[in-house]
């Protein structure tokens with residue numbers, strides 16, 4: 001419910017409909033149109049998928065770290081498997097919804113798309129830029145690595161389709177570099193999520209959790225917070241991307257800004273940043289600390305080193321039989 005209302009409001013600020021301006025005031029004329037505005041279905045679905053993926057990767061990552069640290073239990077293995085399967089199902093849906101979301105943005109906020117894609121001048125057959133340094137002085141992309149025609153193909157379904165450039169929105173487009181980079185971070189995380197979750201599910205068909213490659217488990221642990229990174233990057237694209245407007249095409253951010261002294265704003269912002277950085281570091285350390293402790297109520301694990309044969313009559317216990325004892 002909370003996601004519904006937040007996303008409905010935010011989407012309306014991106015694609016405002018169902019209102020009229022009377023004496024400089026925005027008056028609602030159609031509440032249903034406002035609630036279910038044109039970008040709402042995409043944003044709502046994309047955000048719900050993002051939350052599911054964030055939860056899946058934190059559970060998978062923490063569980064993988066427990067296996068690496070050898071404090072895992074049967075519950076850890078169940079959690080890891082469930083999270084991997086959930087992520088493997090959610091991520092293709094997220095990529096598909098993301099693609100539809102982009103097409104909707106092209107229709108309603110073409111300047112945002114031009115910034116995301118780094119298209120400075122309107123062009124046909126626009127390339128997809130994998131890496132570049134968008135330079136606002138020269139209005140061009142430095143050191144660009146690009147694949148010809150792919151941006152046009154994705155956005156217009158025609159390799160020679162036309163993409164409007166930032167030149168068409170002089171003074172009315174967002175700052176390019178943060179939108180361009182945030183978009184690549186979000187999509188990059190999405191691609192890593194696809195790779196790791198699908199590879200994990202493939203591994204699970206052949207192996208138990210304890211016999212998964214250590215390198216894979218470490219990579220999965222490194223992805224524990226990837227959902228947050230992708231989500232924050234996504235919001236950067238969305239919110240920086242609607243600049244200079246606060247309600248797209250209706251009111252600019254400058255018109256709504258309170259007249260506070262720059263020093264006061266700088267101080268408040270610094271205080272917020274310091275608080276959130278402190279909370280973030282504390283959170284990561286607490287999660288790391290908890291994930292390195294054995295699960296409460298679990299019997300201690302058997303030693304990892306192979307137990308020597310005591311007598312000719314006893315079978316030796318090696319690390320692979322330890323894996324099975326762990327209850328996979």
Ligand code: HEM
Nearest residue numbers: 043046050053095098099102105187190230231234235238
């Ligand atoms: C991999 C392919 C992806 C594509 C093509 C994609 C596409 C998009 C687009 C076009 C927007 C901005 C639209 C706008 O503001 O008008 C957006 C925003 C966003 N993205 Fe993605 N995205 C992808 C992956 C992800 C992933 C993996 C996550 C998180 C786990 C994510 C989370 C978000 C969030 C939270 C927003 C801001 C809310 C919204 O506007 O929907 N995205 N995405």
